Amino acid sequence: MTPGSNLPLTAARVAVTVTAPVRLDVSGLLLTAGGKVRSDDDFVFYNQPAGPGVSHGTTPAGDTITVDTAAVPADIDKVVITASLDAPGATFAGTEPTGTVRDADGGAVLATFTPPQLGAETALVVVEVYRRGGGWKVRAVGQGYADGLAGIATDFGVSVEEPAAPAAPPAPQAPPAPQAPPAPVPQDQWAPPAGAPAPLAPPPQAPAPAGPPATGKVNLDKGRVSLQKNQTVSLVKDGRPLLSTVRMGLGWEPARRGRSIDLDASVIAYGPDRGKVDSCYFGKLRILDAAIQHSGDNLTGDGAGDDEVITVHLGGIPPEVTGLVFTVNSFSGQKFSDVAKAYCRLTDAQTGEELVRFDLTGAEPRTGVLMAKLIRQYSGEWEMTALGSFVDARTVRGMVKPAAAAL
Structure with a gap:
């Protein structure tokens, strides 16, 4: 969201x-x-x-x-x-x-x-x-x-002096002046409460002009970022949004010796209303005028390195696409509890430098996982969030709804 x-x-x-x-x-x-x-x-x-x-x-x-x-x-x-x-x-x-x-x-x-x-x-x-x-x-x-x-x-009208209130910093000699109460807001039209601090990002109706990210935002200036589940990194380097070509590599290994597991990596593109625009997978290797390309199917997970790679030309993503969700599903129906060392990593397509990595641990006995999402911000930059959410789906079609809910 x-x-x-x-x-x-x-x-x-x-x-x-x-x-x-x-x-x-x-x-x-x-x-x-x-x-x-x-x-x-x-x-x-x-x-x-x-x-x-x-x-x-x-x-x-x-x-x-x-x-x-x-x-x-x-x-x-x-x-x-x-x-x-x-x-x-x-x-x-x-x-x-x-x-x-x-x-x-x-x-x-x-x-x-x-x-x-x-x-x-x-x-x-x-x-x-x-x-x-x-x-x-x-x-x-x-x-x-x-x-x-x-x-x-x-x-919101709570008496913070009461003993039942949560611990707070010691009160000064004079109690803090209460903030102005929030103004009524139509439920389907968001607006900041009157007198409250300005919203941290503009509502969709009034995008902010492009500019450098806030200094506290984690970005790529210090090199590779290792994400944990639900953590986010802004794809910004040296104060500028990363608009070059990146590759999302996904890998896994069978947890049991000699047992092949057919996992399929996909990316689903969504519009601002979380409606599906298109999906790229082993059966459709290019979408959005080749702005997103799939390397092809790996049927076993054998071999070192990435098992499947999805190349994303960030600068070529059309404006109607505001979110990408990277998914992996078990086409053969085997559970992720039978999979070891599942990960996804974002690399610079030109230099091969690894930018972001997310190692998935604690797999569940289900057949699909939402690995990560890329969200286009109002400023034009993209943010990547590690998801690691498991679902019951064996095909990219079955991943569309849960992936939309994760945006």
Whole structure:
């Protein structure tokens, strides 16, 4: 998802996990149509882990806010999910978090969102789950606050002085002045709350002019970047977006000696509405006027180096394509738990230099995996995010919907 975008929820119970390379405190606030909590009981966090229809939990992946939309009181209009940094004085510069929305019962990923270009912010509204037309939707927000969780809590009407509130920096002699309340916003038209900090990226209706990335953004200036799951790197070098030709190499090895596994690497191109534009795979080796090319099928995974390679001419991607998702599926139906050393890597096609690498570990007994995505930003640069999300699909056609949900 991109800032301001929204999606209908296909599950009644959703779990929103927020992860980052550093420790985060994740909270959920139940807000009425006026943009305020009804009482401090509507503030759900690690020290108050349950509210009406909303709960807080901690998993190895990170803190999670679970929303049971059927149990949310009728006078609650939305649930906002926030993240703040645990370390005193730390900011989000260079440690952008990722919010992952899943079906709380089935575990399927419904959406992911990484706010771009963060700097001095110490707390964020990451996403919000809200009512619309008798159903529920999720919106990517990414609004930052420089005064930590206390600023968010005050903005939404929580009494931060109460003992039940989460730990915050010692209060100064005079209490901080509350921020202006957010103005009502039409649910399908995103806008920043009145008096709140400006959005971190412009809404789709008003793209920002091209320019250098924020200094806190991880880019390619220092050489190769090794990504972990859900981490993002901006394909920017020496202050300029990388618009040359890159190769996405995907590799794997059979986990059991002598057993061949036929995996197929593909890339699916999407438009701004997450509608599929085209897909490149072993049965269609060139798409988008050869801007994307596939090396051909590898039936076994044997041999050293990349098993299948997809070449992407970033400068030749037409403007109607804003996202690319790289997938691998097991055409023969064998599970990824029978696969070893699966990875994807991005290399410079001219020099062969490895730019980004993502080694997939902890495979699941399923037949498809979303390896990585490339998203075109408003400034013209591309960002790569490591996904590592497993699905049940054996062909590229079966990967289209889950890949779209991962954008």
